[in-house]
Amino acid sequence: MAISTPTISVADVCLATKAAAGPLAALGSDVKDRALLAIADALVARTPEILAANALDLEAGRANEIGDALLDRLALDPQRIAGIADGARAIAALPDPVGETIDGHRLPNGVDVRRVRVPFGVVAVVYEARPNVTIDAAALALKSGNAIVLRGSSSAIHSNRVLAEIAGEAATAAGVPAGAISLVAGGGREELAELATQDGVVDLIFPRGGEGLKNALKAVATVPVIYAASGNCHLYVDASADLEMAAAILLNGKTQRPGVCNALETLLVHADAAPEFLPRAAQLLHGAGVELRGDERARALAGPGVPFGAATEEDWATEYLALTIAVKVVDSREEAISHIGQYGSGHSEAIVTRSTESARAFQLNVDAACVYVNVSTRFTDGGEFGMGAEIGNSTQKLHARGPIGVRELTTFKYLIEGTGQVRG
Incomplete structure (x- = not known):
């Protein structure tokens, strides 16, 4: 050799x-x-x-x-x-x-x-x-x-x-x-x-x-x-999401191995789901050692006892590769898709939803190599896809x-x- x-x-x-x-x-x-x-x-x-x-x-x-x-x-x-x-x-x-x-x-x-x-x-x-x-x-x-x-x-x-x-x-x-x-x-x-x-x-x-x-x-x-290249990956929790499922996918995507390109970096939550989901999500993430940075609405809904910093424009565009996550409340599925279009890197994006309409809209309109419905982004991997391994x-x-x-x-x-x- x-x-x-x-x-x-x-x-x-x-x-x-x-x-x-x-x-x-x-x-x-x-x-x-x-x-x-x-x-x-x-x-x-x-x-x-x-x-x-x-x-x-x-x-x-x-x-x-x-x-x-x-x-x-x-x-x-x-x-x-x-x-x-x-x-x-x-x-x-x-x-x-x-x-x-x-x-x-x-x-x-x-x-x-x-x-x-x-x-x-x-x-x-x-x-x-x-x-x-x-x-x-x-x-x-x-x-x-x-x-x-x-x-x-x-x-x-x-x-x-x-x-x-x-x-x-x-x-x-x-x-x-x-x-x-x-x-x-x-x-x-x-x-x-x-x-x-x-x-x-x-x-x-x-x-x-x-x-x-x-x-x-x-x-x-x-x-x-x-x-x-890089993976600035998002999870969008839709208004109709199964919140138990969303919590499991969020925790897996962010904490199972945070230093890899298919790990989650941003959480987007529909305003209708946020009051119930965000307090629990914040507690789970904080308990797993994750630093949270969010917009004003996300921080207000997270509840007391969880440190929650203010997200900047830079946070939305950052691939942390660490136990840090940016969190944003959105008013619609379209706003979530638009945010991903602006800040995503085209790697892996996920939605949690019970709505066939929302799932289909997400699949059609999110421009990424891998688009997930009710599945963790951590599966973007040649081995997991049955390829044995991958070059990247x-x-x-x-x-x-x-x-x-x-x-x-x-x-x-x-x-x-x-x-x-x-x-x-």
């Missing part, structure tokens, strides 16, 4: 990965699946080695005061490593998308036209303090026949290095071309810029991180980019939207067959 060092440039790593892309694209499903299962077994077998590397990153993270949310993203334990391995096994069990016929037809002149899935070739994944992405991305790329360049953050450098080595060694031993899984060490912005300008070598970049990473790539990238969640409207799995890592080509037809 190629890893960038002071003597191996990013360009050289990318060229080595490209050399592996052609042979990898031609591999059969059996070889790819065997490699994925070998990766999963190697992760479990080498868990102590992974934990030792991760401990170095956690120690550095605490020293640098990166915060609890990032430390949670960074941390690995035997259970999480086993989960990552299970994700690789789940990807191995998926149908191989390569060669799948998407559609086809016969022209009046007898020429057959088929559109089939093919790998991109070389994909790069740029991600922040999530070492699990090293394996998730490598496994998805391998299944979809793509060679991959991984570029994690410096905060997870030890974890990423050992995980990439394990994946690369296991895959190569199973018959995957050497260099198909490569790691760029995780240096500064110059390294990122070099990766993002590998025209003709890297076919597509998937960044997985916050707005800072997104903006850094936008400033320099000449390679096509599909952004798996796209908030764009290109061919990949929402969780990016194996099918989203393919493009297509037209295959045209005839019996000597020529155009007149």
Whole structure:
């Protein structure tokens, strides 16, 4: 496996990965699946080695005061490593998308036209303090026949290095071309810029991180980019909502894992439901350690004994990634949808309602990758959607939207067959 060092440039790593892309694209499903299962077994077998590397990153993270949310993203334990391995096994069990016929037809002149899935070739994944992405991305790329360049953050450098080595060694031993899984060490912005300008070598970049990473790539990238970006996710409690259900979805969405992109950041409550719902919701959230920031009506209805700060314009647009939530009372379903349209990031939005009309209006008018009715936004995840894992969640409207799995890592080509037809 190629890893960038002071003597191996990013360009050289990318060229080595490209050399592996052609042979990898031609591999059969059996070889790819065997490699994925070998990766999963190697992760479990080498868990102590992974934990030792991760401990170095956690120690550095605490020293640098990166915060609890990032430390949670960074941390690995035997259970999480086993989960990552299970994700690789789940990807191995998926149908191989390569060669799948998407559609086809016969022209009046007898020429057959088929559109089939093919790998991109070389994909790069740029991600922040999530070492699990090293394996998730490598496994998805391998299944979809793509060679991959991984570029994690410096905060997870030890974890990423050992995980990439394990994946690369296991895959190569199973018959995957050497260099198909490569790691760029995780240096500064110059390294990122070099990766993002590998025209003709890297076919597509998937960044997985916050707005800072997104903006850094936008400033320099000449390679096509599909952004798996921030999640400013909302829960709207409609006038007809089952309030028991709403409370459970709210608590799960905000507190189950607050440092992830599908966690709730804003609660919108219809004015008819607010007098009954908000006092209970405020108590539940406060009891779970959540800081509340709300508009004037929300704060007035919350009741005594719960600290409730005043929300600013900035709060409505903030992805906290922490135990903080913004709360607003709205007078209508349309006002809630308008608020989401103004401040949402296009990731995941949810409504709790008993009204079929409200549910349908929310589904039709909320512009997001994932729109939920009476379900927690925490389900926006490739694993939960049956994809085994994901590279990230796209908030764009290109061919990949929402969780990016194996099918989203393919493009297509037209295959045209005839019996000597020529155009007149």
